[in-house]
Amino acid sequence: MAPKLPVNSLRTTFAIIEEIVDRNGAGIAELAETLEKPKSTVYDHVVSLYELQYLTREDGTYRLTSDFLRLGYWNRYNRTLYQAAINELQRLAADTGEYASLTVEEHGRAVIIATEEGEQAIPVHIFDGLKMNLHTAAPGKAILAFLSPDRVDEIIETHGLPKRTTNTITDRERLDTELERIRADNYALDDEERLTGMRSVAAPVIDRSGRVQGSLSVYGPTNRIDDHLFTEELPDKLLRAANIVEVLLNYD
Incomplete structure (x- = not known):
């Protein structure tokens, strides 16, 4: 032994x-x-x-x-969430021309587990395996909003609310207000809160028991993601995509 x-x-x-x-x-x-x-x-x-x-x-x-690549690939491929989401992720990237990502929460951080690159996507620091503080970007906030209050408290106590850009939410009261809005609208917005010059929109994926499993998101530069696209078109696209993923995820 x-x-x-x-x-x-x-x-x-x-x-x-x-x-x-x-x-x-x-x-x-x-x-x-x-x-x-x-x-x-x-x-x-x-x-x-x-x-x-x-x-x-x-x-x-x-x-x-490349053994690490093998381990990461099989970890992702064998996730039910990934299997349910990959086609919608590809459709979002093709439809928007931007980055589309699937994100989960691990140890109180947002982790991108799959990314599809649209034809117009600009080369930014977005890749599979990227870890982020949940409060700094739409995919993380979309998850954070649907965690239990105790879990949110635990995450913030552990990781804090560090500042990434001048737009990052670093005040707990303001963050709570933002999470309440996300729960009401069922989507999250990130207006240059993690990367200057970039916007993202995300929708949570909720399983049949009401637990958030992850989020789908689209990222793009502010000069292409105008206000109409940011607050209307992309949220609609992501809500539809997330709904399809939820149906597949919960299908017996």
């Missing part, structure tokens, strides 16, 4: 993985310096990851292998 690894050992392993990702590859010395760990400790973790084929090595630089 394999010995139980100490929690700190696991923390070190994943800190190394995250640092290698952030640096797009790193060596033992720079990892040890950044993480403030002995080189011998970092070496043991890195070599173990390498021998398990989760890292590659070239000229002393370690990078992640």
Whole structure:
């Protein structure tokens, strides 16, 4: 029977993985310096990851292998929500010409698990696996509005309401008012609250038991997402798409 690894050992392993990702590859010395760990400790973790084929090595630089891609792909593909939403996601991207994303909540953060790129989509920092604070963008707010009050309190206590742009909602009372509006309208808006120059609209996906499973969203630049598109056309498109996903998600 394999010995139980100490929690700190696991923390070190994943800190190394995250640092290698952030640096797009790193060596033992720079990892040890950044993480403030002995080189011998970092070496043991890195070599173990390498021998398990989760890292590659070239000229002393370690990078992640495609095994992480395989794990992420199967995690997403086997989600019922993804299977129910992917066709609508593709339709939204084709119809709007912009980015369309499927987002879920994990550990109090919004995580994009699927993104489709329309023909007019501009190259911005939106990709599968992107994590965001829930209050900073439409897809996160669409989820946050339908979580229990206790869960909302817990998330805000843990992650706070950090500012991303001058438009980010950082006041709890204002956020509560915004979430109340989202519950009434069943869609969320993000007017340059996470990315300057970008707007997004999102609709929640609710299962038969009334639990929010995620959200569908469309992102685009403010010069294309005018007020009419922002407050009328896109919300209608997303509400229809979310309704279809909910039907598929709840279908026996």
